[in-house]
Amino acid sequence: MMMHFLYLAGTWFLFASILATLGLFLYDWLQKDRQITGKHVVVTGGSSGIGKSVAISAAKRGAHVTIIARNAKRLEEATQEISKAVIDSSQKVQYLSLDLSSDYAVVEKALWSLEDEAGPIFMLINCAGGAVCGKLEDTSASDIQGQISMNFLSSVYPTKALVGRMKSRGEGIIVITGSVASLFGIYGFSIYSSTKFALRGFAEALHMETKPYGVSVTLSFPPDTDTPGFANENKSKPMETRLISESGGLVNPDVVAEKTMSDALRGKFFSFVGFEGGIVSAVCAGMSPPSSFTALVIQVLLMGPLRLVSAGLLLHFNGIVNKCKHDRNKNKKLE
Numbered sequence: 001m002m003m004h005f006l007y008l009a010g011t012w013f014l015f016a017s018i019l020a021t022l023g024l025f026l027y028d029w030l031q032k033d034r035q036i037t038g039k040h041v042v043v044t045g046g047s048s049g050i051g052k053s054v055a056i057s058a059a060k061r062g063a064h065v066t067i068i069a070r071n072a073k074r075l076e077e078a079t080q081e082i083s084k085a086v087i088d089s090s091q092k093v094q095y096l097s098l099d100l101s102s103d104y105a106v107v108e109k110a111l112w113s114l115e116d117e118a119g120p121i122f123m124l125i126n127c128a129g130g131a132v133c134g135k136l137e138d139t140s141a142s143d144i145q146g147q148i149s150m151n152f153l154s155s156v157y158p159t160k161a162l163v164g165r166m167k168s169r170g171e172g173i174i175v176i177t178g179s180v181a182s183l184f185g186i187y188g189f190s191i192y193s194s195t196k197f198a199l200r201g202f203a204e205a206l207h208m209e210t211k212p213y214g215v216s217v218t219l220s221f222p223p224d225t226d227t228p229g230f231a232n233e234n235k236s237k238p239m240e241t242r243l244i245s246e247s248g249g250l251v252n253p254d255v256v257a258e259k260t261m262s263d264a265l266r267g268k269f270f271s272f273v274g275f276e277g278g279i280v281s282a283v284c285a286g287m288s289p290p291s292s293f294t295a296l297v298i299q300v301l302l303m304g305p306l307r308l309v310s311a312g313l314l315l316h317f318n319g320i321v322n323k324c325k326h327d328r329n330k331n332k333k334l335e
Contacts, residue, residue: 033265034173037062039122042114044100044158047074049227050177051127052082053257058123059085061261064092066114066121068158069128072097092118100128101153108161115165123264124162125175126155130229131192133237144191151195156202163206167213174210175218175264176203180248180277182221183284184314187321188241200288207269207289218264219288220271221281222256223248240324244317248276268292283310 041058045051046067055067059082067082069075075095083093098110115121129151132143155176166172181189182196203219210217224230224245234242256273263271268291272281282299283306290296 033061033262034267035061036123036265038064040064040066040115040119041123041125042066042068042111042121042158042162043125043127044068044154045126045128045177046082046095047071047078049127049229050222050225050253050256050260051125052078053253054125054127054260055082056085056254057257057261058125059083059091059093060087062087062091063123064118066094066096066118068096068098068100070097070099094118100157101149104157104160107157111158111161115162120165120169121162122166122171123173123175124158125177125260125264126158127175127177128154129177129195131189131233133188133192133233133241135188135238136190139191147191147195151192152198152202155199159206163210163215166215167210170214172210172215173218173264174206174215175220175260175271176206177220177222177260178203180221180223180280182219183280184310186241186244187317188238203269204288216264216267218260218268218271220256220260220263221273221277222260223251223273223277225251225253225256227253238324240321243320243324247316263291268295270295279306279309282306 036058041055041063043051043055043058043065044067046055046065047069051067051069055065055078058065065082067075067078072095075097079093079095086093096110096114098107100107111121132139132147134143159174159176162172163174166174176199178199179192179196180186181193182200185193200219203217207217230250237245251273259273260271269289270281270285270291272278282295282302285295285299285303290299
């Protein structure tokens, strides 16, 4: 009798959980993005890749857009391309040539001047960054320092310059672009993963600091994306890293940009692309704020099974590393 009752209770719980999850999925799907028509959106790293695609997405939504990077020529070319995406002739599209990681005082002064000239910055999207691949022992000290500056400080400095102003206005959106490498370490990415892990901690703490003031924080986890930065990254990528990366495929930057913008405008903390991104972000959720009640329910119900899936993926990746080592040793013996 008791076993029959437990079986019925378990079946009912499973059925109710499935219905609740489907209902929450539908609720999330029906939610609409916040409007940014007439708002000032700043995109760092906006001269190419994901940053440029994000800037185009903002322009299509009616925002005034400022892109920031170092190369003035590429910025000018990107500005012309972004200008073609505006939906109203009153929209402003401009650029600012600035090194975001070298001197905080310079960054602060430039961004405050930008607000004075072009209006309050409602949305800051940090896309500046890049990867230098290689095993730790093969990575130069200058490359280590460069990665810390490019991937970490170039997001922290502009965010620090603007977050106080956003909080005082009681509104704003900050996007931090991490990586799937923010969630687990990958062969050949010992330094890159470290900087992206740091951005995750930064985003989590910042979320707690800003939420009471009406400012939301979104942490984006782009997979491998078809950008000039990715092409440059491949030049120094070890075979192990290349084979691991290929298992996830290559995503168009416009897809990443649209998903990032939509999630940020809905106030979600995590932003990921695709089924694999969802699995990895769910199993690595930890103490991160849930992006929605739906995400929380999924994590609670599926954390155990997803841990098994992630363990399987790690076994697969480690198998790739061991095979490459074996092949390398075999080739040495044949020489």
